[in-house]
Amino acid sequence: MASQDPISVETVDATAEELSALVIHPHEESVTKWAKVSKTPASGFGVFAIQDIPRGTLIAVETAVLSIPNVPDEEAAIEFCAALHKSTKPNLDRLESLSLDPLAWKSVSGDAVRSRIWQWCQDNLGTGVDGQRMSHHELSVAVDYTCRCYGIFLTNNLETGSDSGRGVYAFFSRMNHSCRPDIFEYFNTKTGELSIRAIHDIKAGDQIHSTYVDLLQPRKKRQKTLEAWGFMCQCPACANPAFDALSDRAVELDDMLEEYMYYHEDFSSDTDDDHEPFLKGPDEALGVAQELIQIIRDQGIYGESLFHTYWNASKLGVEVDDLQLALDYAREAREIEVCCVGADGKMSDEDPVEWIGYLESQIAHANEEGLLTAKLAHQEPSVP
Template identity: 30%
Template sequence: MGSMALVRHPDRNTRNDRNGNESRLEHPLLEICLTSSKGLGLFAKQDIKRGTRILSERPLIVLPSEDVADYSSLKQRLDDLTTVELALFYDLGDNKDLIDDEVRSRIHQVALVSGKFRKRPDGLEIFIKTGAKAHTVFKTNATSMGRDRGYGIFPLYSRINHSCRPNVHASYNPSLGTHTVHAIREVQAGEELLVSYIDCAQPTQKRTEDLEKHGVDCWCEVCKRSSAAKQSERRRHLIFDLKRGLSAYVGDHVKGRRTPDRLIPHNPTEAVTAAENLVQLLCEDCLEGMDLAFAYRIASKYSLQLGMVEKTKAYAVKEAEVELYCLGTETGYLKDGNAEAWLKRIQWTAERDAVKIRMCEKRGVKEAKKADKKADKKAKKGAR
């Protein structure tokens, strides 16, 4: 990758700020370049270390989840943008596979309801064309900001293409109010940044179905039918099953999917073994994102139940490492508590257990003294 001749895109490396001032995209680490088959992409200008926060971007617009198919809501948000921001929006990629007649007819409806085109029917066609373009740009680039927060457009992040073996992790951070992107591996100068648009720890067929919704016919290194890809496919089947089984075991069932009993561990010992297998498979397949943090947490949680204190701590430390390079330090918002909170809880549990043991020991000494006294008394009586 590093030696590939990159075509830097001069126009797309120009950005505009909220006040309309044009400025070069002088990002120290990134540049937008043309790829051979995926349109534009975002590339590293220099070597990037694992854990580096590459981007922290605020949304240009946000739509609630229930409004993503509603053109009038999108239009309202676009009407609020400045000319420069609007240009930034319309400059983004628009995947024509993501527009259909239903969308066009909904835009037509919005036009009819507005009543604007009764006297100027020629404007109607332009309105529908512009609407279709806006809708396609939104659908191509909208990024989930998490449950209840809707979908946002992040202009620079939008240039990152998909891979089923990503080298960056991206997620919305509600504590910061930004979408963050972190390197989850060392990235070399000239290498393309690649994120996963879907849950990529799945077999090819499921990934293909999910990617279709993004208009992506993926031809990444994992989807190519090479011998290495075959190995990966075997691992992804196992990873998928282990994740399902463990999620069901911790009570986090995948919506709409029943997990077969054979996949679900029956006790903490089996859960630890399954989590350890998951860690190994994820590492072998270079999937070192938040799935790995999940596997470490389960391994730590059930090691604790089994009283394996050293393993509990070691896995918790590993989880914290992964969480740090995927998300950074501002992770107080995480649903299951962040790794730091889990480490504190383990510390607290270890201290509580130590106190319990000391109390039992003290009680044991007292009981033993009592028994000794009783025996002495009996012995004295017998001697008389």
């Protein structure tokens, strides 16, 4: 629970000078002041801390090695071909050095995708520098190379939002998965940069993991999704069956809370939906939010789910007429936001800073009224 002091979020943001040391340009070595790409004993490459990294630290900032706009899946291969054949040699080397998973390879080497790539190569790479047509063999080599690179892209790409499409990153794409990730990645649509921050303290030498899946899911579902990358997750959450009950319960609580919040969307309008939510009132919903917060924290998942649950708990605090509680939860939501995306980033469309200001003014107003009432009560002669 947050203290009642004015908001003080601990941030370990870099100064402008330090920031330049964290920026990874696609043509540079994948190393920052905090972390570097190295071989792992078992799973190819990974990213490792080179010194102790405090929670909230900005570990790296990078632009994509290769990115494509947000287009329907059937057009993605064509966009990829155009982007690939415009790439610089160092970026091609970086892309080629990333892993290619069996399922991604299967999907690009299938007839549909391969024939689109073939067509593109034929139309755009059909003639060599000397103006001669490429032989069938040369074309076939170009198509094989493009298919392979596209498979690598599909294995490693990060969706950066509906406006910005998808990209592969030299540093971020090297991170291995854990259902207890160490970082939060944030794509800034204005700058086109991806920032990576520590969401808990990381020790020097430890491997730094991201997550490839939605973490508020039962273990079996997470593992099913991870099959696409061709591995069985052995992270602490998957290796210990004692965590299964916790994650199942978190899913159940999250569903109940989401249903309740959706039904009462802004608490001001009645919806036409005649399906009553399972939770019967704000007290019950607040209890569920509190239990969910505890479980998420116990599991060490400091990301969007925790932010949203604090946010919902804050809204429910107002509904149960406990403004101080609402303010405490709003400050917790903001603390998570700053840790994950920095003081200038935004984790959702909601604005915790504005909401905190509103709650503070409501509390100040209520206190003034309380004082006035007490004063009046004191002055009024008591009725015999």
